[in-house]
Amino acid sequence: MLPPEEFSRLQPELERCSFEQGLVLEAPDTPIAKVCFPEPGLISVMARTPVGVQAEVGIIGPEGMTGLPLLHGLTNWPHATVVQIPCRALCIEATAFRAALAECRPLHDRLLRYAQVFAVQLAQGSLCNGRFTIEQRLARWLLMCHDRTDREDLPLTHELLSSMLGVRRAGITTALRTLNDSGAVRSRRGGIGIRDRAQMRAIAGDAYGVPEAEYARVLA
Amino acid sequence: MLPPEEFSRLQPELERCSFEQGLVLEAPDTPIAKVCFPEPGLISVMARTPVGVQAEVGIIGPEGMTGLPLLHGLTNWPHATVVQIPCRALCIEATAFRAALAECRPLHDRLLRYAQVFAVQLAQGSLCNGRFTIEQRLARWLLMCHDRTDREDLPLTHELLSSMLGVRRAGITTALRTLNDSGAVRSRRGGIGIRDRAQMRAIAGDAYGVPEAEYARVLA
């Protein structure tokens, strides 16, 4: 989705990679090796405390990139970046990425606009964690996930979702049953299919939409 | 705290302003007029949904700046920026700020590092909202506030704190009484004084510290 002249600056250095579920692209406080521009799939940014309390705080898909610290002139940050739904991605070495940023100001500027969209996503996620129910947050998460994949069925266990939202596994089971009963999703062992997006949006309410609108405004 | 050559680029255009509590520096989705570098005091970034659910998601003091969207090449974002504890600040018009960024790359780079610290603060706030008790979050907030002011007593009502944390006013009263009883703070009508920082940190636990460490690493 980059304009041709910006994409062509990166193209020679881009390598297509394939990522399994669970792959850790960036470890906390560890130099980041490469920047990835995902194809359909899902990568998430996890915050944690020194003693190991952890939860997902942001998600990245084809609309964005991993390695945001490199965009800010740094090599690492305290968060982990983990592949949640397998995907391919176009990847570039950190040093090559840095060089491209320095040489191509329009590229840097464009990616910085994405950094703002991501910051808005973090902020809105914070609001949701404080003010919405598990059911609403789950609907929000599934919608965001659905936006970023091209799959019919998302390969997600309740266990995985519970660690994403930072709640009990049993809490996911309960919330998911409500979504299922309302016809919004179809849930199977190890997988969830979005059935009715309109219904999902109704359930998510205001928990969903602000970062998406920001993305449309800033990068579309 | 900027190096001399970067500060001198901004200096001619900086104007010192005085901000009252409650002043709205940036309204949601509205072009930002100026960038402010606060002196001791507190400014907060509030996220909200279309229907008005709102909570604070980030705070800014002398360590940082308002107007982050301008740093990302944009003019606005969906959040509001509000003065919570009166302060002075050095301010610069948006257009002059943009010009300075374009001309002085080291300045831009340095401020981008701050943008990362702020993003980490947003992420950690999200984690806290999901996983910590009101008491811990309150302790975290008061510590962060204390870091950014030079006052003995923070002029904060329970009402204000409740809208910051996105909880009931009565919830603040209760949590604050616990902090008071443990000797961590001294609470008076319309004001709170931090009495024992070590105690506060013990109560906040892991809710406090990650963004602060990131700041020290990246900008100190």
Next chain:
DNA sequence: ACGCATAAGTACGATATCGTACCTTTGAGA
């Protein structure tokens, strides 16, 4: 076809927090 590890469903008492309401205290201004 079978066995087993993984995933999902369910239960239940405990706890944090909510919504709401009402009452008391405080301190600034008349």
Next chain:
DNA sequence: TCTCAAAGGTACGATATCGTACTTATGCGT
């Protein structure tokens, strides 16, 4: 000195979520 709006304390039933544990279902590998 008095008054009153703002601030703070408290109460109580309701609800969301938790921690934990046990049970059932599924599908992969043999």
